[in-house]
Amino acid sequence: MKISAHSDAVVFFGATGDLAYKMIFPALQGLVRARRLTVPIIGVAQPRWSDAQLRARARESISEHGGADAADFAKLARLLRYVYGDYNDPATFQRLRQALGAARKPLYYLAIPPALFPMVISRLKSIPATAAGRIVLEKPFGRDLRSARALNRLLLSEFSEPNIYRIDHYLGKEPVQNLMYFRFSNWVLEPLWNRDCVKSVQITMAEDFGVKGRGKVYEEMGAIRDVVQNHMLQVLACLAMEAPKASGSESLRNEKATILKAIQPLEKGDVVRGQFRGYREEPGVASDSRVETFAAVRLRMNIPRWKGVPFLIRAGKALAATCTEALVEFKSPARTAFGEKIFGRSDVNYLRFRLGPKVAIALGVRSKAPGEPMLGEHAELVAVDRHAGEMGPYERLLGDVMRGDPSLFAREDAVEAAWRVVDPILGDKVPLHEYRPGTWGPPRADKLATNFGGWHNPVVQGGIS
Numbered sequence: 180m181k182i183s184a185h186s187d188a189v190v191f192f193g194a195t196g197d198l199a200y201k202m203i204f205p206a207l208q209g210l211v212r213a214r215r216l217t218v219p220i221i222g223v224a225q226p227r228w229s230d231a232q233l234r235a236r237a238r239e240s241i242s243e244h245g246g247a248d249a250a251d252f253a254k255l256a257r258l259l260r261y262v263y264g265d266y267n268d269p270a271t272f273q274r275l276r277q278a279l280g281a282a283r284k285p286l287y288y289l290a291i292p293p294a295l296f297p298m299v300i301s302r303l304k305s306i307p308a309t310a311a312g313r314i315v316l317e318k319p320f321g322r323d324l325r326s327a328r329a330l331n332r333l334l335l336s337e338f339s340e341p342n343i344y345r346i347d348h349y350l351g352k353e354p355v356q357n358l359m360y361f362r363f364s365n366w367v368l369e370p371l372w373n374r375d376c377v378k379s380v381q382i383t384m385a386e387d388f389g390v391k392g393r394g395k396v397y398e399e400m401g402a403i404r405d406v407v408q409n410h411m412l413q414v415l416a417c418l419a420m421e422a423p424k425a426s427g428s429e430s431l432r433n434e435k436a437t438i439l440k441a442i443q444p445l446e447k448g449d450v451v452r453g454q455f456r457g458y459r460e461e462p463g464v465a466s467d468s469r470v471e472t473f474a475a476v477r478l479r480m481n482i483p484r485w486k487g488v489p490f491l492i493r494a495g496k497a498l499a500a501t502c503t504e505a506l507v508e509f510k511s512p513a514r515t516a517f518g519e520k521i522f523g524r525s526d527v528n529y530l531r532f533r534l535g536p537k538v539a540i541a542l543g544v545r546s547k548a549p550g551e552p553m554l555g556e557h558a559e560l561v562a563v564d565r566h567a568g569e570m571g572p573y574e575r576l577l578g579d580v581m582r583g584d585p586s587l588f589a590r591e592d593a594v595e596a597a598w599r600v601v602d603p604i605l606g607d608k609v610p611l612h613e614y615r616p617g618t619w620g621p622p623r624a625d626k627l628a629t630n631f632g633g634w635h636n637p638v639v640q641g642g643i644s
């Protein structure tokens with residue numbers, strides 16, 4: 180793989196914010212610990228803080244998110260600088276330019292609300308090193324197809340596509356990368372991985388908590404913009420794509436983009452939206468909010484491999500469990516060799532990928548039950564991930580940006596293709612159904628899956644699953 184020059188400074192906007200606190204400081208600490216980050220790190224935000232205040236914030240964040248030994252933290256602290264100021268004030272960027280010193284290839288991370296992107300991007304032009312720098316953005320990339328295109332145009336006015344890194348942290352997760360590795364390294368799967376053998380594919384992203392005080396931000400998004408357009412469609416792409424034709428990052432991204440472009444735009448009848456009871460009482464949420472906290476969608480693809488196979492996605496807050504799982508269910512013949520009657524999903528073959536919080540892969544099979552008759556029982560061949568302390572997605576992805584490896588980042592055409600899928604049903608076009616917290620969403624969602632054996636509800640209790 181061709182890797183270009185290493186970033187020689189890290190600048191993150193939104194240094195006093197939530198994302199920096201929860202994700203960026205711990206990721207930076209991980210990179211410093213692994214000796215993969217030795218360049219200056221400049222936090223930028225509006226409050227008039229000092230370097231010492233930023234370091235104190237970093238220390239607090241890191242001790243809350245995994246901790247660090249004193250020597251590692253001291254190394255990080257030595258690299259940290261703070262630049263304060265309004266993002267619309269040229270003086271802020273003047274101070275940033277000074278702080279960057281001789282850096283020629285800075286990495287700019289916009290950990291700020293998307294509404295501020297245009298302002299910051301246009302102000303960055305005043306810094307000569309920017310033209311050769313890299314820019315990292317958090318999803319959502321736009322609010323719909325039109326705004327995503329406008330954002331891409333804005334980014335491309337200052338940065339070239341290879342220097343634009345759109346972070347979707349799901350792509351930095353080990354089990355999501357393993358979806359591709361597992362498929363393309365176990366060729367025994369290939370003859371099965373198509374419309375002849377696959378009955379349906381389901382992905383569930385369930386969270387048993389609400390919006391955790393992010394009501395104001397969530398009101399701008401809803402479940403479709405928050406996780407379906409990005410995380411869920413990326414997982415789907417990993418499950419459905421063709422094997423990359425070459426080893427470079429573009430080959431991988433080409434295949435993902437091809438799949439996303441092949442998905443038919445959603446129609447109203449293929450979508451169910453829900454809102455959990457009590458959402459409207461959350462701080463920052465409108466008392467008559469029509470924003471969905473749950474979405475279920477049924478997708479189809481216009482390509483020979485998957486023609487006619489339903490891809491079902493379900494994602495929501497305040498559901499019965501916290502668990503992300505994909506299930507590929509295989510077709511089964513109407514009768515079995517021993518005349519046994521087979522009912523329900525637990526009695527057919529499937530591959531189940533548990534993507535989090537615990538990680539597992541399971542093959543659903545039938546096996547003979549002890550006794551005289553040729554009767555069987557359902558069993559799962561399960562491989563559970565036991566690796567501890569692996570690199571978190573943000574550490575992995577930030578390290579990749581610094582090395583200039585875009586493989587695990589969403590490319591412009593893929594992002595626009597994903598918006599094209601959800602664009603027709605965004606907003607309040609599809610009815611909203613209330614659901615009780617702690618359930619699997621509105622009962623109405625069952626209808627989407629009725630003809631395909633119903634939804635598979637991940638089982639979270641009891642060890643492996």
Ligand code: BG6
Nearest residue numbers: 318348349386405406410503535
């Ligand atoms: C974020 C969403 O991108 O992903 C959140 O904005 C969601 O709403 C989170 O809770 C889930 O991430 P993970 O890694 O915990 O599955």
